[in-house]
Amino acid sequence: MPSYFLYAGCLISSRLPFLEASSRFVLDRMGIDYLSFPRATCCVEPIGLRSLGYDAWLMFVGRMLSIASTERRDVISLCNGCFLSFKEAIHHLERKDVRERINRNLAQIGLEYRGGVEVKHIAEVLKDQGESAINALVKRPLKELRLACHPGCHLVRPSKLLRVESYFSPMLLGKFAEWIGAQVVYNELWPRCCGGGLAGIEDRISEAILRENTELFKASGANCILTPCPFCFLQFDLRQKQGIPVLFLPEMIALAFGASAEQIGLRYHRTKLDF
Amino acid sequence: MKKSSYDTALERELHDSLSHINLRKCHQCGHCTGVCPSARYGGIRPREIMERASKGTMDLRLEQDIWKCLMCNSCSERCQVGADPAHVITLLRNAAAIRGNRPPHFEEEMKLFVKTGMSFPRTGLTKKLRSEFSLPELEVDEKVMEELKILLSLSRLGRF
Numbered sequence: 075m076p077s078y079f080l081y082a083g084c085l086i087s088s089r090l091p092f093l094e095a096s097s098r099f100v101l102d103r104m105g106i107d108y109l110s111f112p113r114a115t116c117c118v119e120p121i122g123l124r125s126l127g128y129d130a131w132l133m134f135v136g137r138m139l140s141i142a143s144t145e146r147r148d149v150i151s152l153c154n155g156c157f158l159s160f161k162e163a164i165h166h167l168e169r170k171d172v173r174e175r176i177n178r179n180l181a182q183i184g185l186e187y188r189g190g191v192e193v194k195h196i197a198e199v200l201k202d203q204g205e206s207a208i209n210a211l212v213k214r215p216l217k218e219l220r221l222a223c224h225p226g227c228h229l230v231r232p233s234k235l236l237r238v239e240s241y242f243s244p245m246l247l248g249k250f251a252e253w254i255g256a257q258v259v260y261n262e263l264w265p266r267c268c269g270g271g272l273a274g275i276e277d278r279i280s281e282a283i284l285r286e287n288t289e290l291f292k293a294s295g296a297n298c299i300l301t302p303c304p305f306c307f308l309q310f311d312l313r314q315k316q317g318i319p320v321l322f323l324p325e326m327i328a329l330a331f332g333a334s335a336e337q338i339g340l341r342y343h344r345t346k347l348d349f
Numbered sequence: 350m351k352k353s354s355y356d357t358a359l360e361r362e363l364h365d366s367l368s369h370i371n372l373r374k375c376h377q378c379g380h381c382t383g384v385c386p387s388a389r390y391g392g393i394r395p396r397e398i399m400e401r402a403s404k405g406t407m408d409l410r411l412e413q414d415i416w417k418c419l420m421c422n423s424c425s426e427r428c429q430v431g432a433d434p435a436h437v438i439t440l441l442r443n444a445a446a447i448r449g450n451r452p453p454h455f456e457e458e459m460k461l462f463v464k465t466g467m468s469f470p471r472t473g474l475t476k477k478l479r480s481e482f483s484l485p486e487l488e489v490d491e492k493v494m495e496e497l498k499i500l501l502s503l504s505r506l507g508r509f
Contacts, residue, residue, distance in 0.1 A: 126443065
């Protein structure tokens with residue numbers, strides 16, 4: 075079994091540490107070998123920062139990839155945004171001229187990217203564990219949940235690169251729900267954007283997109299939104315008007331594995347859940 | 350700002366990716382705009398961006414629509430010819446940013462990254478929560494900051 079560095083990213087590690095707590099709980103229970111990512115920086119996230127610093131993006135992801143390759147570890151990402159940032163950078167760094175240019179920069183800090191590091195979203199790591207491994211650890215089937223599944227853009231698109239999930243009518247979140255005894259009442263056909271990318275920039279558009287999502291969830295009779303993305307999590311938890319609580323994928327699995335609400339910090343959700 | 354050989358390389362990369370790889374493939378079919386969540390609410394229209402960029406009728410110092418993209422990648426997923434509008438928009442945003450056209454929100458994020466290596470602020474609450482859940486300290490130490498400075502000095506981001 076591969077060993078990993080756990081890359082929590084900026085949003086989770088600084089603003090939503092309770093999501094890191096539930097993720098670590100699940101990884102520990104599953105016996106996955108991981109360490110915190112050493113000397114990590116921001117992944118130069120793909121919405122804002124990369125829009126200003128395309129060159130910096132390749133350098134900083136290249137830097138972290140070379141650290142991981144030196145330590146011979148793959149990477150687990152807890153965030154759709156970081157996941158895309160890493161996967162796209164790996165893709166671009168396959169081009170010889172781009173890699174040579176970035177390696178000339180990395181040489182200034184004594185590093186070199188040679189490839190060979192795999193980056194996985196935590197949903198992918200859990201998928202690889204499979205139904206029987208997850209099922210065996212369930213202590214408390216979550217029968218009361220009627221879920222609306224929201225994969226988030228950067229778990230599925232670009233599908234040629236990410237390859238975790240189908241880009242049309244994705245089923246993975248629904249499978250996890252089934253494995254831990256919950257019920258799915260709504261699946262997105264074309265995985266939708268939560269509107270988070272324009273929060274603080276074009277709030278009118280951001281809120282309209284958010285409302286479109288949550289009105290569909292509400293109409294389906296869902297009592298909870300399930301998402302593997304911390305940006306979607308924040309957008310739903312903080313800004314939606316429909317009042318549907320949201321669970322981050324590792325939170326749901328942790329609860330099913332017997333974690334208490336206190337242990338994983340459910341009280342820090344703005345939209346409260348009954349557990 | 351003084352031009353270095355690096356600036357020329359970046360400009361060339363932007364130019365090459367835009368004019369030769371992506372823009373020429375676009376058939377102006379409009380699938381991208383059809384699937385764009387921002388377009389539905391009067392935001393960016395990717396087909397129109399592809400058209401204006403390929404005709405060269407876009408003033409990057411003033412262009413505002415490129416900043417109304419959510420980077421959801423729906424347009425590129427839908428594109429039948431591989432013109433990858435989302436990638437074009439990313440490159441256009443970079444070219445605009447170099448010319449001084451940057452939304453304040455992203456500018457703030459950039460300043461925070463340059464200062465701390467992170468794009469979300471670490472606050473008192475961060476510390477409190479991390480210790481409450483027994484999570485390891487995640488301070489970006491001096492060695493990381495030194496590396497950050499060196500890499501930033503080699504990138505555009507460090508010289509805005």
